[in-house]
Amino acid sequence: MHEIEDFVNFLKLEKKYSQHTCTSYLSDLSQAFEYFNLTMDQFSRLTELDYSLLRNFIVYLSSQDLNPRTINRKVSALRRFYSFFLSKSVIDSHPLGNHKALKQPKKVSVPFSEDEIQNLFNHFNHSSDSDTFEKLRDRLIVELLYTLGVRRSELIGIRDRDLDTNTRTVKIYGKGGKERLLPLLPSTVGLIKEYVDKRGVKFQTSSFSSLLVTDKGQELYPKFVYRKINDYLKGVSVKQKKSPHMIRHSFATHLLNRGADLNTVKELLGHSSLAATQVYTHSSIEELKMIYQSSHPRGNQSSS
Numbered sequence: 521m522h523e524i525e526d527f528v529n530f531l532k533l534e535k536k537y538s539q540h541t542c543t544s545y546l547s548d549l550s551q552a553f554e555y556f557n558l559t560m561d562q563f564s565r566l567t568e569l570d571y572s573l574l575r576n577f578i579v580y581l582s583s584q585d586l587n588p589r590t591i592n593r594k595v596s597a598l599r600r601f602y603s604f605f606l607s608k609s610v611i612d613s614h615p616l617g618n619h620k621a622l623k624q625p626k627k628v629s630v631p632f633s634e635d636e637i638q639n640l641f642n643h644f645n646h647s648s649d650s651d652t653f654e655k656l657r658d659r660l661i662v663e664l665l666y667t668l669g670v671r672r673s674e675l676i677g678i679r680d681r682d683l684d685t686n687t688r689t690v691k692i693y694g695k696g697g698k699e700r701l702l703p704l705l706p707s708t709v710g711l712i713k714e715y716v717d718k719r720g721v722k723f724q725t726s727s728f729s730s731l732l733v734t735d736k737g738q739e740l741y742p743k744f745v746y747r748k749i750n751d752y753l754k755g756v757s758v759k760q761k762k763s764p765h766m767i768r769h770s771f772a773t774h775l776l777n778r779g780a781d782l783n784t785v786k787e788l789l790g791h792s793s794l795a796a797t798q799v800y801t802h803s804s805i806e807e808l809k810m811i812y813q814s815s816h817p818r819g820n821q822s823s824s
Contacts, residue, residue: 523565524549527604536697538673540742548597552577566598567605571615574598578619588624595619631770632757637666639756653722654735656715658748661732661740663711665749665764668692668702669771669788672764676740678731680716685709694790702788772800 528546531537537545549566555577556563581591599616606614632640644650644659664675674692682691688704704712712731720726723737730739745764753762772785786797 521550521553523567523605523610524553524601527601530604536693537695538677540673545597545600548594549601551594552598555580566601567611569615571619574615574619582622588622592621592624595621630759630761631773632753632759632766634774636757636759637767637770637774640752643752643755651718653715653718656711656718657732658752660711660715661745661748662752662767663708665767666771667705667708669768669775670702671695671768671790672742672745674790675732675745675764676730676742680728680731683712683731685713692790698790698792700787700790769800772797776800 524546527549528542531545532539532542553566556566556569556573559576560573578591578595581594595616599614599619602611602614602616605611640662641659644655644662647655649655650659661675664670664678665672668690670678670692671694674694677693678690682693683704684690685704688706688709689701690704692700692702694700716726716731719728719733723733728737732740734740734744749764749767750762753759753766759766768789772789775785775788776782782794782797785800786794789797791797
């Protein structure tokens, strides 16, 4: 297991991956280690395995009724693991170098409509306890996710010192430790100030490592954010997937629907390439069809 720890430490300390991502890698690699530990008489390290043995593990995963996406993710963790040790000359060749990922059905995520997002904000506006610390914090979580389009890990990582309310900007630390500066809406700045004041009164201190904290004043964690968003979205939408990422997805889709260019959305999202951003364009096609049909001179003519 030492080699797994070495690899995860590399991701955490050198690649600056989030704790959530590192935990996922650790879980997937530990599962592989346990499988071979149980099925092989002489086993001590993953770096000893060849492709035929790894293929047995992939077949085992398939027999557990896991979907192709999940299996590909686990294999991807192994692939990255072996690339690391190949670069360190611990192994001579990559045992998964020629492995082809399983085909998986194309997944189309349906974003929330602008009305659904507005209804989400209306919930806070009309709530009887809207001025409590907890409700202000929850409202700010939603506000930052939707007005900035940040990832859940990026939201959790925002610190007080990352905010500049004078220039209305916030510094975001993305994947691989990449930084980007995002603009804040005036209404968001007002909400932040109100929240910070309420936080100081509740905990009798102005010293916090993170902007957003739990009911006990501790740093947020991924499941906390997911549960909050999921619970609030249940009240405004019947869509199956209700997650922080879907708010980020809606942020990008709504900007594109209202005329933002792809490069701008790419920069706001913190994507390294346009290919990653283009996944959001399919959500705008219905809007595009409506505008096209209502605007084109022959759009309202019936077919003969």
